[in-house]
Amino acid sequence: MTDPQPKAGETILRLNDIRKVYGDHVALGGVSLDVKRGEVVAIIGPSGSGKSTLLRCVNQLEVPDSGTLEVLGSNIDFAGRVSSADLLALRRKVGMVFQSFNLFPHMNVLRNVSFPQERVLGRSREEADKVSRDLLERVGLANKMENFPQKCSGGQQQRVAIARALALEPQIMLFDEPTSALDPELGLEVLAVMRRLADQGMTMVVVTHEIHFAAEVADRLIVMADGAIIEEGVPSELLAAPKTARAKQFLSAITDR
């Protein structure tokens, strides 16, 4: 995993007034969010609240209708057209982990992690494999390298996906409900890897339903509803005493189960 970044405090991701509309449904109604280097931000909220859409706007899997995005010093204004060179540059700095893992089914675990390094960073196969082996060992998959994804459990696949993203040395990691498709037990393996990553100082934005993980690991908790951030704060404080009725209602719904 990448070196810890000691100079916390500097804002490296800034979303400003991001709007996204599908037909007549407002997915994001002008959302702004700053993330500092080394910060772990957890986003929770009911489905349809726009939390995944917001996350996907960061690496342009969704193109906002308007607003600006600032990632590690480069600016993108969505009012104009975004060039594909800017897009690739942006995506190289930002790693993403999906709910459905999205490993490449025709490549074994090692190739899944090595292939993008060869293509994106121009590493040789030997260099890439060395990095991959190291990362896969760290996520506890040293003995799975030759397996194909479908021979791995969901938890293992998600850890491969994390290794694959980290191999490109991103400065920000996005997690889109990384444990939602997993049995609770398998989810724990993934959360353990994410916790270690946070401890090492990785900047992370995590959309999740894992309220305990958010409480323990996140520096900041954000509650979204109806395409807007309705509340944010230190997780322990926010969870103990949500200010808005909407947040209160949502939190009691997920903590009462």
Add this chain to the structure above:
Amino acid sequence: MDHFLAILSAVPVTLLVTFAAFALGAVIALPLAGGRRSRFAVVRLLTKGVIDILRGVPPVVFVFILFFGVGSDLIRWEPLPAAIVGLGLISAGHLAEIYRGGLMAVHQGQFEASAALGLTSTTTFSRVIGPQAFRVAIPGMVTWLISLLKDSSIVSTIGVAEIMFVTSQGARSSGEGLLPFIIAGAVYIALGTPLAALSRWLEKKLSFGRRA
């Protein structure tokens, strides 16, 4: 025995027509399949129209149009190129739809993961999407190849000296109606069976994950 040897000597022509038409179709089908997925509605509609025409016209009609129609007025087509281009274009229509099915079988997440990793669209198609779509498309492609092998018999009507052409000639000159055609049928089966086996083998070999 004479019939058998004569028919056997025509096998290379049948194989040439079949494989050349298949290869031509496989290449032309690529932009057609791409056009069906275009961002632009006009391109989608246009390629759909072309594919429907290619698939809707019977092979024999298509080959006749090329050989007699285009051949007499514009360019002088020899029977063999007319046969290969005619069957090749029809193949393009069918293979484009087979490719499209393969592409549709690839999970949307594969596109998203490739994009999120920063892979270029060329790399995404050649190394991530293409191989997965191809695996799904292979059984359909081999099925088409087998029917093309049999359909290639229609080009005997424009004078290409393939199996059916030689067989008819033999039958007429010897007066033995039945035997040459039975031999021809057997030869087609003998040619097609390994292809069917190849298809089953490939399907087994290439199936991974979802369908296994």
